[in-house]
Amino acid sequence: MAIGSANPVSAAKKDSTGTAETATINIHKMQYDGTLDSPPTITNTGEIINNLPSGYTKYEGDGVSFKLYDISDEFTEDMTTAEIDDKIKSLQEAIGSTAEEQEKWLAEGGAGHKYSGNGVTMTQDDENDTSIFTASATNTYGKYYLALETNTDEYITEISAPIIFGLPVTSTTGTKLSTVELYAKNQYTKTDDKVTKWGEQKNSNDLIQLDGAKFDLYKVKAGENGADKNMGELISGAKDEDDDEDEDILGRIKMKNLSAGSYYLVETSAPSGYAISNGHDKTDNQLGFTVSKEGTITATGSAWYNYLGTNKNIMNYLKPDFIKNHDEDNTEKTNNDVYQIGDAIPFVGHINVPKNIDKYTQFTLTDTPEKGLTWKGTSLSDFNFKDANGDEISFTESETNKIYSNVAATETNAKGFKLTFSAADLAAYAGKEIQVIYTMTLNENAKIDEDNVNEAKLEWNNGYETGSIPSKADPLTGGRRFQKTDGSTGLPGAEFILKDKTGTGAQYAQLKQATKTVTDDEENETTEEIKGVYTFVKWVSDKAQATTIKTDSNGKFEIKGLKYDSKEVNYSDKTGVPYYLEETKAPANHQILDKDIEFKVYFGSYSRTEDDDKVKTLFEIVNKGSIKLPITGGMGTLIFLLIGAILMGGAYWYYRKQKNNAYVA
Template identity: 25%
Template sequence: MKQAKKFASFLLALVMVFAMATTAFAAGTNSITVNDAQKGETYKLYKMLDLSVNEANTAYSYTVNSDWDDFFTNGAGKDYVDIDIQGYVTWKESKKDAVSMEAFGKAAAAAVSGKTVVATETPTADGSFTFLNLDAGYYLITSTNGNLAIVDTTPTNPAATVNEKNVDHTLDKKVQEDSQAEAEGNGWGKSNSAQIGDTVNFQTTITLKKGAKNVVMHDKMGNGLTFSGANSVKIADLNSNTTAYLTEETDYTVVTTGLTDGCDFEIRFTQTYLDSLTTDTTLTVTYSAVLNENADITAGEKNDAKLTWGEKSETEWSETVTKTYQFDVLKYAANDTEKNPLAGATFQLKDASGNVVKLIKVSNTEYRVANGDEPGAVDSFTTVDSGKIVIKGVDLDKYTLVETAAPAGYNQLKDPVDVTVLDTNALTVEVPNATGTELPSTGGMGTTIFYVVGAILVIGAAVLLITKKRMSNRR
């Protein structure tokens, strides 16, 4: 029996949802130290039960603190304690298990509104702090960081110690890459490449600890990314045997308006869902964005995510980068050793699937890939003699250039020109154009030969006439 009681006490010390500590000895001389407290979180102390101890510290009794009468007589507390006719409190043996104590802690935390706060601490650094000058009693400590701590119920301990058990949650963000060679594994990595107008898929893995409070995922996108909206958000619970998805509104909400922290959207988990967690839970949050016309060719587009909880606790930002690229087209005459730009050649740009890539004309020498059905998009571009043509917003992929019209006096290319985009943005695709073979012209050797042949024929006719005449005279 004695061992069973010790084991029950051990369970209480490990799994209590909120820190409770019991102190004894003279009034106002007791203390409770909280170890591993977290910077910026607020810890509040409530006295739930009063404690009376004899001078020899060999006998003690609990009574309900007046603030908590209703909780223990009509509220959730009545299911955990027995109160005799004299008002003395004993804990029900059937409610000393870990699950029951966890439920009691949550119920107590939900009932603190209007209760007297004995003391409040908000640490300025991670570490320990101590509530001092306390009367003997049974105390509840709440934390804005979460609702896991331990309990100390030894009445003869005037300097109780509790340990903050609200372990930090974690977050890791990745982006989907089509090329397995560039991804860290399973097609997901920290960077990818895309063409303007492409949909980019993101995956954020969150680990929520039991006892979580006020958990929010924040997502901040660069100007070159447009969030696809709440409908693109899916949250899978990886702890279940078969993939289960959280339900919007019931388990979380997606917020896109009224945000003041520079984020594009937030995912706010409901407290009802967080309270339902009985173990550490890993979630995979997937969503998408479109790479738009503002995409930065040089630096790429960043997408950052972080997790906040409690009042001031948060993870570091987890970042991905989506890159897009450019290349130049130099059209010149094949016999021009200086390769001066040649005007008047019209090309279509086609992707690896043979689809024509729509373009927006930025200037005579610059085009970029159109964002979907963007107004003003064209199917082709035409070279000019003032410089190379730069094409911006392409993927790190293979393309072809198809010449649909050659400059006047030049032969149109029969075959497409292959383009393999480089991640240096320094690719120049050189396209020489040859002129046709020069044909004979009037007044040249081409007519002289007709004159010569004509003269020979005339002379031949004259010789024939003279010969015939001489033969006639001899007769």
């Protein structure tokens, strides 16, 4: 590549002021991908070339430098244009096309001249375009210059050819150029490669190929912070043209058109159920690799996984998993989720500890029940821990390794707890299940025929990804609403006791009557009972200790906190758990019922949802009026006398008729 002056020169030209005229030299560093044996030629004109030949791009690497040498002594004043062109060609041949040849020429020099160490280093444009190198306006008209690439990176297969030019350079319109734009090229190799994504399987030592991961591909820029993203084509699940059509390509990531250099992959999204691999951070290059100038790819990062004889594999571990229920059977819901108030409800948290737990910086289990549940625990000793086989396991706390802590109550939640496990605590259970077993008590604040939400949450951080897994086991409890009537109107004044069955061996209910806080005009607060509203406390065998249930002014009462079978939606008295009411006092002017009243509690017996509306259901207990005896001298006597008079009158009429008929005239 050369731009020569048409006239030989021996002295610098000067302007009208006597100052030597100068020009700024910009060298544009280009790279060629080597796809053609004979790359297209770039013809330097001294001006910007907007349409470069196919295959040329801006140089991507770093560590390159250029020097500009004044080689005017290689030329004489009497040279013709043809001789100048021949001289430039002979110099380019003498200088050579390799770094070694050019260094030798610089040291020895043509015609005995020595240039080594005398060149001017061109400045790289680090802020705007690192492919441009500049020599400022000290390059004088009337001289010849040589631009050499004196340093290049290790991935270049062919350095730039020597550039020789004379100043001034004129434009295509004949104008002297104060800034001369020159183009130099390097040749490099592009190559393809592929890696495979693998993942562990639960309860198995075998790996499977994983589909669905997403990556970014970066090319390192030496000496700088950061890198160029996606330098090359990244394809997930790609096939080679010579692949067998039946080959399983799940988990394959193919990288195409990689030029020589240092790269790394960053996993941005893992397959479902898996945590992101260690190749997560573009600052540590754990999935790094290099492409040599010959196209050889070598894995260099620490996160590559050696499998099936190759280390170009990426490993994903399963995320932690967590399910909470009432049983040691690891299912989301069980049929044992209905309780009565006062029950100590078992909860079991099933935690799958990841195989790479040693990488985790956080692993905590937090339980925050609603106000209908009471957590009475205060320490780690209030838990039982088991492995998946049901064998007891234990954890040890210390002053520097506190596992248990309380979680304070809030406006919506009752007191709860938090278990903070370290990686060391769980190291022995890597890849296994542990069970966290504890109880909470269903209390008088429990919601009826609604979930009493008890959500636990497993939160984790594996150093490069965080997660939160909520799981709920929401116990239910039931109840029933009643009204004492005469068939149409509510009857106040009735009293009952609640039993679990009739006959011998019955248990009797102790209940708590609901209360409310009343504030008077002076803002004094007092507590008043709410008539007819009762919550179950416990069963007792002594009938004398049973709580008396009293109806309100409309004959109504309700009992909350009773157990039923399951959350099956069946609004029918044909199913459910039977309970019994024994009437101990009848309303005024009514008789006590002589038999116990059976009723059933089921999901929806207290209240149910119909067309998105809450519907309260009432169980009606009917009492007819008492049988009343006649009052002496009253209406009963008059009716009796009237009947007698009618009978006597009828007998007399029949006698007279018979006498007249007997008689014949």
